[in-house]
Amino acid sequence: MNSLGRGRAAVLRALREKRSGLAPCDFETVTLDTCIGRVAELDEIRVRPDLGAYDCRNNRLAQSGLESDGFSEAVAAAREKYGAERIGVFMGTSTSGILETELAYRRRDPRTGAFLAVFRYAETQNTYSLADFVRRYLGLKGASFVVSSACSSSAKVFGSAARMMASGLCDAAVVGGVDSLCLTTLYGFHSLGLTSPVPCRPYDADRDGISIGEGAGFALLEKPAPRPGAGAILLLGVGESADAYHMSTPHPEGLGAKLAMQRALACAGLTPAGIDYINLHGTATRSNDASEDRAVHELFGAQTPCSSTKGATGHLLGAAGITEAVVCMLALQDGMLPGSANTRNIDPGLKCDYLVENRKAGPSRVLSNSFGFGGSNCSLVLGVAG
């Protein structure tokens, strides 16, 4: 669920049409000259009444995602199969329900500074609120936490869930990520000079920053059958690394990015030639696309087709990892490699085989990159059973 639409079919249709969900920012009282990928119906919905204390933009978005594509029904079936205690919930978010806190700060007693309205800290502001809400919503009782490592958060949850399952603490896991529009990220990224005034143009010669979007994505992970049925999506590898370079700028040579990709390939037991498509982090900042291109080119050369789908969705921050993992799953099932919305002239300084147009192919193994603030990197290798 994101500005492209609700559910896999809507997102796939938008990608096929190379439609972008980005539009000039009209969020809340924000007056910045930037574009956003907004989910319009969030203003209309409320979370399920029994979880009313959790009502905030982020958890509404979570609920919309859980009610898409029959996901909550699939989890209910898994709950019958494994038991609620044996299914973990591992979520990624960067800002959780911080919008509630931002709004509460506008309504304070001028004399004491105290909040004037009810402020539900644990259910909205706290970073764990999202996983707490999701596990209650789905009636799950297994191990749980939130990973909050900025823009790699909801890629890294795949690694945490896989380890929890491998160590025997869970039989299955719901992973995912949700991030919703708020003033902190809009004004924060603007203060760093990282937001573009136009819909973001990954890999374009004229790219000048990100467009922030909001979105939710979820996946149910189960241990693979000894012989997975044809069409089953497989998590083949996870690779994580740190840049050890700078808090808000990626390593110029992409050393951390390269290491994450190498580790994901090693985890999957693959060489670079075994990857048919790469969904890049591709934020459309000058520095990210340059350093990521360098890292990808050093490993894969110019043979492996790659693209960023952030021109379509915007940068979903803590939900970017799961959203782009789902885009990769759609590519594996549909056989279409998504081209890059909004990109017109590929930067001649970048060397990878970057897809501006959609390409029909039959990928069987793909890589998804998610790199974040604080130099936190995660790459996933996904495949489809033949």
Place this chain on the structure above:
Amino acid sequence: MMRVHVEGLGLLGPGLGGWTASRPVLAGLEAYRNGATVVAANDMLPPAERRRTGVPVNLALAVGREAFINAGRDAGATATVFTTSCGDGETLHHLCETLASPERDVSPTRFHNSVHNAAAGYWSIATRSREPSTSLCCYDASFAAGLLEAASQAVVDGKSVALIAYDQPYVEPIRSARPISGIFGVALIMTPDATRSSFSVLELEFVARSEEATRMPDPGLEAARAGNPAARSLPLLAALARGGSEKLILEYIPETHLRIAVSPCR
């Protein structure tokens, strides 16, 4: 059940000035005396970054460093798990105040310090570690969640892992909505197999919540434990300080506790 070996610890809390210094108090051999947590300005970072860090980052770096010194291990080659319920509450307060003002003139440094993984980012810069690092939150059970993640990394990936947990009180008005007492940070380095530095073995498993969580016998330490998510580690720290064989229970999620069997390395 997951089994890991403990190599070294770092600790800063109210009246607890380092793991080595606090061990007799935690073991019950000396009386506990409450006092403000002393967090020195960090000297691990390059000057440009050093100027930008606040208490939570300095706290995380300080306890992390003590644990690595005690373990005799290279921080640059070790994966990390950071866990905190609240992150940098002072930065959150300033950001929200700025966003409620007409100018909304957000400082870029405050913004990047506000991310939940700020301490992890600074740690990797300070130690030049490119090993995997994750940053977690599980409200009051953030320490237990971090312990599970770190132990599963050690056991499944077969690597050494440092767990760093920290929390500090918010300022008002958030403080009233989420009271946290004292400043508390702890670091624990674990390995899948015994090493020359290992001194204890931990066996972790889930138990039903009907089993009661372990409390601290000393009222002062019990108040610290109950008041700060990172200090929920105290029953484990006390068992490690005593160095014997014992079992304890940490609160985790609503339905489940975490039982830890601690025993000395042979």
